[in-house]
Amino acid sequence: MTLGAAPARHVLFTAWRGTDLARGSHQGCEVRDGALVLTEPAGTLAYDDPYAGRRRPARYEWSAWLSPEVPHAFGATSLLPSWNVDTPDGCWVVVEVRAADESPEGRRWSPWFTLARWADTDAEIHATSLPGQAGDTAKVDTDVVEALNGTAWAASQVRLTLVRPVGSTARPRVRLVGLMASAVPCGAPAEVSPGGRAWGVELPVPAYSQQLHRDAFRRWDRGGRSWCSPTTTSMLLAFHDRLPPAEEYAWVDERVPQPFVVQAARRVFDHAYGGAGNWAFNAAYAGRPGTCAFVTRLRSLTEAESFLAAGLPLGATVSFPEEGLTGAGYATDGHLLTIVGFTADGDVICNDPASHGIARTDEVRVVYDRAEFERVWLGSAGGVVYVVHPDDVPLPAPDDPTEPNW
Template identity: 35%
Template sequence: MGNLGHALLVLLIATAAGTRIVSGAQPADPNDLIWFADIDQPAATLMRGAGVPGGFKTAVVSWNVRTPRGSSIEVRLRAHVDAHWTRWYEMGIWSADGTSGTRHSVAGQRDADGEVETDTLALHAVADKFEVQVASHPGASGAAPQLRALAVATSLAPDNGGSVDPPPRGAIAELPVPERSQRIATSPDAKGGGGDSWCSPTSVSMVMAYWAAATGHPQWDVDVAAVADGVYDPVYDGCGNWPFNVAFASEHGLAGFVRQLPSLADVEMLVARGVPVIASIAVKPGELDGSPYPKTEGHLLVIRGFTAAGDVIVNDPYGEPGAVRRVYARAQFSHVWQAGSNGTVYIIAPPDMIRTLR
């Protein structure tokens, strides 16, 4: 797997009273591989990242925010490559209110330095640091977005499934994540391809329902069609924009981030703490025995436990109702996860817990 980096975040927060500096969370150790900052500010912000040891070639930004009706945020990122700064790339325009056209990725961003692939900046050369801007756009009422947290996950190079997964730690108690299938009646306008393409919002719906039951917050239990409607990206024309799915959960009071993990051992530690993990995979024919599809260029599912042999217990949303729970062979799953997405996951949990999971 590629290097994910580690650094201290510094935020410049512009307010009516001027600009002040706020420090982000200090990494716990040199292997802490994600930037994550508690913000709780309604204003436009500029986040500066320190250098990334070993450099990076891809970056994904995710955010936790509350956007009152009609308001939105615009997230931009630039990288320092070959002694110069790239342009500011648009990493997403987000609003909980999708009716106003203020929620979408930005297409056509390709130049000599790199390109944005919906939600991921892919650079042609290794960068050594980055900066992130967040612009706040109030709604007609004047209510401004409340940005609570921002995360940047960087990676040096695709793993291509060649890393060796550590030995399993044995059975890990299976989490009671509700089973939901994406193969349901589509919405009237079949957003993003309808239920057949709703793996990401279905996975988010399952995890939100799990936390709703575990914490006594019924408002976190949102059905699949409502999540799909709330994360739909009309430019991508789909519901699988990674940061948008995390942002949706945050709009409802949960918190989370997108990141990349080097092995299933990291997932085991999270599940052992009671945290289900949404993982992104890609499967070629014959690579994942027992799956409800012969192949997929991109798919998301929920990891909810591990068997004594270390095999992976999942809720696979492509299963028909009643056949969502599956058990996949550890080696096969590790390969389709690492080679398919470089170990990309969504981590979604209550705000007081998320700070301990980065």
């Protein structure tokens, strides 16, 4: 019997960085000094932050940027935006996505779906996704727009609304907007990817354990036991020497270990979702000035090796049952860990913040079987990764330039 070819794993990542943001449509904003900024407000809005305890809505000015339409050479079934934005002095942003299918009359666009009301601090608003958005052809699952009922999208678009208090002269500063469109099968390929380009490479990524904060700071996703994502994000930032300055987390008691992880958990917390695992919020937090961060999907560990060979560790999303990943010591419906290298035989070296359930950093490093890891990574969230890199560290060339996924 001849086995058929493995189902295609389609992923397209489109990014507008710096002067690229001069493309698209602009209402009251323009590119200045390599970033999109609010210049003249296009209107006003009222927003009542449901997590702030205000008695009446606050008034804000807004401007908006609409990306060019992004065509897909495949029928996309999932959309996920990324953004790197500075929001000083009461500023914030709204991130929206829409998609279109083809009809004899042309493209039929969906309504706009709101993925985030976001700021880089919680001084003005509490960052949140927007639950309850669903229709016949699509739904929002926290940080992702998913197609329903056999819908496949031929194009997509993202819109950013830049917001500041009425009368303010502060300016949100947009350095990157990204949009991932994908159509990947539910399972992992039957055959493990060959790889080889990063075998024997291990990057010196600091080891952080989420267990060090277990049962502490429970207002943010029940404390450290659920902080795999901000702990992973902190490891990626630390490797690039891009952790926040100490004054940003001076509010954390000085006796608390790795206080910057607590800071990360607070900043990436999605108040509607009630957790610190919103993929886009973690990338937005990591995209600090001088750093670019985004979420995409990779098609294989061979693609992941391109990043490690270029000196870039990755955050990766996995899920598996008990004994589904030898050496992990736990089961999970969704977990983030850091890929830091590959053994000489191609197995995956990780900094796993779960640290075998033990609150010690020397339990963080672990080697996972290549085939098992690829299965629980591609077969769960479809190969989702966090990519974090300083502006002066180039990304590797995509394996498929006709359908670049980074």
